[in-house]
Amino acid sequence: MKVAVPAVALPAAAAPTARRRAAGRAGFSKLAASGLVRLFLVGAALFWLLPTVGLLLSSFLSPTDLNEGGWWQVLTAPSRLTAGNYERLLANDTITGSLLNTVAIAVPATLLVLVLGAFAGYAFAWLDFPGRDWLFLVVVGLLVVPVQVALIPVSELFGAIGLFETTAGVVLFHTAFGLPFAVFLLRNFFAQIPRELLEAARLDGAGELRLFARVVLPLGAPAIASLGIFQFLWVWNDMLVALVFADSANPPVTVALQQQVRQFGNNIDVLAPGAFLSMVVPLVVFFAFQRQFVSGVMAGAIK
Numbered sequence: 001m002k003v004a005v006p007a008v009a010l011p012a013a014a015a016p017t018a019r020r021r022a023a024g025r026a027g028f029s030k031l032a033a034s035g036l037v038r039l040f041l042v043g044a045a046l047f048w049l050l051p052t053v054g055l056l057l058s059s060f061l062s063p064t065d066l067n068e069g070g071w072w073q074v075l076t077a078p079s080r081l082t083a084g085n086y087e088r089l090l091a092n093d094t095i096t097g098s099l100l101n102t103v104a105i106a107v108p109a110t111l112l113v114l115v116l117g118a119f120a121g122y123a124f125a126w127l128d129f130p131g132r133d134w135l136f137l138v139v140v141g142l143l144v145v146p147v148q149v150a151l152i153p154v155s156e157l158f159g160a161i162g163l164f165e166t167t168a169g170v171v172l173f174h175t176a177f178g179l180p181f182a183v184f185l186l187r188n189f190f191a192q193i194p195r196e197l198l199e200a201a202r203l204d205g206a207g208e209l210r211l212f213a214r215v216v217l218p219l220g221a222p223a224i225a226s227l228g229i230f231q232f233l234w235v236w237n238d239m240l241v242a243l244v245f246a247d248s249a250n251p252p253v254t255v256a257l258q259q260q261v262r263q264f265g266n267n268i269d270v271l272a273p274g275a276f277l278s279m280v281v282p283l284v285v286f287f288a289f290q291r292q293f294v295s296g297v298m299a300g301a302i303k
Contacts, residue, residue: 052279059085059273066268085273095274098256102278104167105242105252106235109174113231114224116175117182122212124183125190126198136187142180150177151244158245165247173245174235182227189223190216225289233282253278 057071060081065073074081089095123129124136154173155164163169193216201211217224239254246252251259257274261267 055272055276057081058268059276061085061269063269085269086277089270089273089277092260094256095253095260095277098251098253099277101167101246101250102236102252102254103281105170105174105246106232109171109178109235110228110232112171112175113178113182114228117179117186117227118217118220118224119212120179120183121186121190122216124187125193126216127208136183139180139183143184145177147177147240151240155244164245166245167247170242170245170252173241174231174238178231178234182231185227186220186223189220193219229286229289232285236278236282 054071057074058066060083061071061074062080062082062084065080120139124132124139150173158164158166158169163172197215198211201215206214237254238252239258242252242255243258246255253274257271257278260270260274
C-alpha cells in the first residue's frame with residue numbers, strides 16, 4: 001500500500017531567490033569567461049608585438065651594448081639608450097635618398113591602382129559592352145600569375161623601351177600586378193550597389209562620369225581605402241621587384257638597407273634603426289585609415 005506524501009509548498013520568496021542565484025552564477029560565469037578572453041587577447045597582442053618592441057629598443061642601443069647583450073638589458077639599465085644610431089643613419093645620404101625614392105614609387109603605384117581599378121571595376125559591374133564577362137574572367141585568371149614568372153620577360157621589355165632601372169619601371173610593374181586584384185575587389189563591391197539608386201540618378205540627368213563620381217565612389221570609399229592600404233603596404237615593403245628593376249644608384253629603402261650590411265658582422269646598429277624607420281610610414285598610414293579599413297572589411301563581409 002502506497003502512502004501519499006503531501007507536497008511541501010515552497011515559500012513565495014524562495015522561487016525568486018533561486019532564480020536570482022542562478023542568474024548571479026550565470027553572470028559571474030560570463031564575466032569570468034569574458035575576463036579570460038580579454039586576458040588571452042592582451043597576452044597574444046603583447047607576444048605579437050614583442051619582436052617590434054625588441055627591434056625598437058635595439059635601435060637605441062650602441063653597437064658595443066648590443067654586442068654585450070640583448071635588447072632586454074634596457075629593462076635594468078635604461079641609461080644605455082641613445083639616439084646615436086638614428087643620427088648616423090639620417091646622416092647617411094643613401095638612406096635618406098632611398099626613403100624619398102620609396103615614397104616616389106609607393107604613392108604613384110597606389111594612386112594608379114586605385115584610379116584605374118575603380119574605373120575598371122565600375123565598367124565591369126554596370127556597363128554593358130561586348131566580351132565583358134570573358135574579359136573579367138581574364139582579369140580573375142591574372143590573379144594566379146606569380147610575380148617571379150614575369151621578372152625575366154618584363155626585364156627584357158623594359159630594357160628594350162628604356163625603362164629598366166628607372167622609377168617609372170618599378171611603378172608600372174607594381175601597377176600592373178596590383179590591378180587584377182583591384183578590379184576584382186572593386187567590381188564585386190560596386191555590383192552590390194542597388195540598381196534602383198543608379199537608375200534614379202540617371203533619371204535625374206546624371207551621366208556615367210557624374211554617376212561614378214557622385215554616387216559610386218562615395219559608396220565604395222571603404223573598399224577603396226582598404227585596397228589603398230594593402231597596395232601601399234605591399235609596394236613599400238617590396239624588395240624583390242625593387243632589387244630587379246630599381247636604379248642601383250638610387251634604390252628604395254629595402255634595397256638600401258640590404259646594401260648597408262657589412263661583409264663581416266651583423267651590422268645591427270644600422271639595420272635596427274633603418275628597419276624601424278621604414279616601419280613608421282606604413283604604421284602611420286594604417287592607423288590613419290584604420291576606420292575606413294575596418295568599414296571596408298565589414299562591408300565586404302556583410303555583402
